[in-house]
Amino acid sequence: MPIYTPFTPVIAALPSTVPFVGPEAQERDSGKKFRARLGANESSFGPSPRVIERMVKAAPDMWMYCDPDNHHLKVAAAAHHGVKPQNIVVGEGIDGLLGLLTRMYVSPGEPVVTSLGAYPTFNFHVASVGGRLAPVPYENDRESLDGLLDAVRREDARLVYLSNPDNPMGSWWDAEDVNRFIEALPDTTMFILDEAYCELAPASALPAIDVARPNVVRMRTFSKAYGLAGIRCGYAIGEETVIAAFEKIRNHYGVSRMAQIAGEAALEDQGYLAGVVRKVDAGRRRIATIAGDNGLQALPSATNFVAVDCGEDGAFALKLMQALLARGVFIRKPMAAGLDRCIRISVGLDHELDILAEEMPKALEIARAG
Template sequence: MTGPAPLLRPELAALSPYNAGLTLAEVAARPGVTRVAKLGSNENPAGPAPEVIAAIREAAAGVGVYPDPAGRDLIAGLAAHHGLDPQLFALGNGSEDLLAVLARAVLRPGDEVVTLFPSFPLHEDYALTMGAKLTRIGLTAAGQIDLPALLAAVARPVRLVLFANPMNPAGVWLDAAALRQVLAAVHPTAITCLDEAYHEYASVTSGGQDEGPDYASAEPLLASHPGPLVILRTFSKAWGLAGLRIGYAMTNNAGLKRGFDLARTPFNTNILAQVAARVALVHPEAVVQAVALATRERERLADALNSLGLRVLPSRGNFLFVDCGRPAGPVAEALLDHGVIVKPWKQPGFGTWLRVSTGSSPDGDQFLAALARVLA
């Protein structure tokens, strides 16, 4: 006689709760903390354009009504912004929601997912939840993406190729030539998803141009890529809307678009988020300013961390990946007593690494002073 069925699906046994980090209030309540530098979640310290805040206030009177489930006004703005067919966009409660929707739409038990490592944990977790198996392509000893290994892995008939460019947490990236190589190598039956959450930090220059000197988005390749391709973007980072949770997908495949619509919840983006993102699109100057601040802080922090004798990987995100040379968990815990929040990385093989976001200059000063004391 068999016993009762397990309460939870067996796939969940491989997962750990997502490390969302501590809140400002939690750290501020610690004894002796007078100021908090929140550098653990890659947020934009400047927030959105003032016009966005005004639009949210105006829209707040309408929160008693369900939002447009299709987000038509925002999608029209996105289509105009990108010069693409509005029928090939999908909205999500942040781009992480779209990762879950994509997994539900396309992954089956036993399917293979190729991803870069170390990774944004939800790239792996949603795949594992659906019973898929992972193939991780790690960094080289020099801390670069292992391009030959990636090319060999994606050339096989895997179900899904999913990685971030620039990578999170490592910050490293594929340039235009390498990205074209990877997309050309992808097996024709494979689905490809490029998570470009940090696209603006990698591409927007002080003059507002949309390509950095050594980074390229997959967006110009959407039309020419022969297989199904999805690009994910978010308003949570450079656009300063992390608290509203709004992201979007662009695809070259009507079937994938239909899959997103079938697998998502009907009202997965709220009315304030839709309004805020729509207004943000017409005020890109706020993004240019945010990227300029992040770039200055990224370079300043990297120089200071190198002077402390720490290894820092090059980054095109609004964060740095730093090897403390000792377990990073206790370092991050000690920094909390100085009011500094960073993220110790917990994936296998990276226990001495932490990810630190680029905040304001005072945040950076507080972090550097506290880290010097902790390491001493």
Template sequence: MVNVSFDALRTGEIYVPGLSSEYVAKKYGVPIGDIAKLASAENPHGASPKAKAAIEAAQGNLDIYPSWTAEHLREAIGERYGFKPENIVCGSGETEVISMVIRAFAAPDQPILMHDPCFPIYRIYTACEGRNAVFAPTGEDFDPMIDNYIELVKKGPRIAFVTNPNNPSGRFLNDEELRKIFDAAPKDTLLVLDEAYIHYTETDGSMHLLKEYDNLIVLRTFSKAFGLAGLRIGFAISANPDLISPLLRIKPTWNMGQLQIIGGAAGVFDTEHVDRAVKTVSEMRKYVTGEMGKMNRFRMVPGSRANFFLAEILDPDLDSTIVFNELLKRGVIVKDGTDIGVGNRYLRVDLNQKRHMDRYLNALREIETQK
């Protein structure tokens, strides 16, 4: 048998995506338009209209190679956030940028720090690239326990991932807490601040810290508040171009197609669309918090500032897989905690339009009264 470079490439964890509406509609006979798709943290109002219009107008370029550095998109991102293109590298989703960062800044066997639980892709790529994941524990209701994290970062991992707000808990760290972590890290540790869900915290995020820390990279995605998960755009930004140039070298050369470049360059300025999503998510967070507060067998884990939250299953006769399947039968797609590293007492549920949240709440109420 042909060898692979690391065992995890044959036997390691594989990412479990949220199920598609088409699959659930077919399997459970629920009309596709009724399905509440609450497992992939997508935008409640779909794709950015500005990005869509730009892509429609650009169809003529499909026969031409794109700029291998996605120059036009990097210029647009730079203009939006006050940096130069040399401070930015783009990937086919943040996911690709994460894989580039791991390969570029940690050698095999070297330690990479992340919270447990975290976005599964950090630990999956760390294992597949033969690097060593170091997990910082979380506390009650997924408290990020930053003092613990700080002790681990002081040991000088090659890379330290901080997700703000966290996936899957949605817990948020303010600038003071972030500075405490960053100040404790050795100068040769690469700090990676993943702000995939930052818009939903209704803050501007912490890109301003880039000017203070020359070992810091911020990651952002177009998949969430811009509604462009299907287009695949993410980027890393740093005030220090020496952190960006290795990523430009290691990235698959033409990793961004013409439509990603054109769509992203227009979408990054679509603040109207972002604001609409943020408003819906914020209203639904309040609404679902109130409604779940009336339940006895389920509880919303408090503290999420993202467009999802963890639901805890209080009834010992139920577990996450039972509830996950009961929800599917009722046309509600969520994430089973066993697939995202939080165990069988939790589900991860997106905040989306009210009719979808009502479908989710009604399904839970039905399960509550069932014995």
């Protein structure tokens, strides 16, 4: 038995199980490619052709380091939101920024508030700094603003997380409710408002951006509606002093030159984005129809996926998901109690939703039989 260099206590206490299993790993395990990729809330419509053109043009330039300041992308994002570049920090997707925020605000043993069943990557990052999760159950398939607020007060938590619209349920709160939540929060609690899906939500779900407020950080990404999940680029919007603090610990060269170029180009093509929003809406309706045709109930969604209530318990929904996976349809499902009666289906291309429509009755039969 070799002698190992000891890890820090926080790292030593962490499990070595990996919560991230991509569709590629599932394909390698089964030896078969999925016929419909409807599980990762990607945008099957892809990025704007103008974005692709810019990436193609930039490929030979990849010998140059990226600008560690992300200057052009920050300027573009700031203009897009009517804030200053000093209010923007760019990261390797929202995931990267969530990791930094946990390091900035959470010491080992300290509580962090989120919803039970909400974004698991946030929980992963909280665990990685030794934080203690204080999870709040969903209410009526929505994250509970009152419950989160109660937990923040009870725990005196430094961080609270909300996704709006929400993953994995696709539900949302209106801006006025979110603003009421913000007003009620203690100054000493940082609010992470993850708006990864916001471009696909009703405008009424988006609070006005207020960068004077030092305890709210808004998270945006190019991974969803902009169709750039594979390029790893997101950003946070917040008060200047808070944003400046990311500089203390971020990987300054972490966001690739390609990602910065793609992100900037994506912001420029709002016309393309509008088209994606329309296609996603049509796709959501199609998924709801497929669900209904099979006696299942699609929940309302403000995202690029639809949570479908399978009408029975979590075990049944799990069997249904597994039957769909086995038949070449990649989907995922919520696992938390109460939410686990659902499966989660991302909007895909028409031919993928055709495959879903074709396979759903067969998968249901298998799930009911076994």
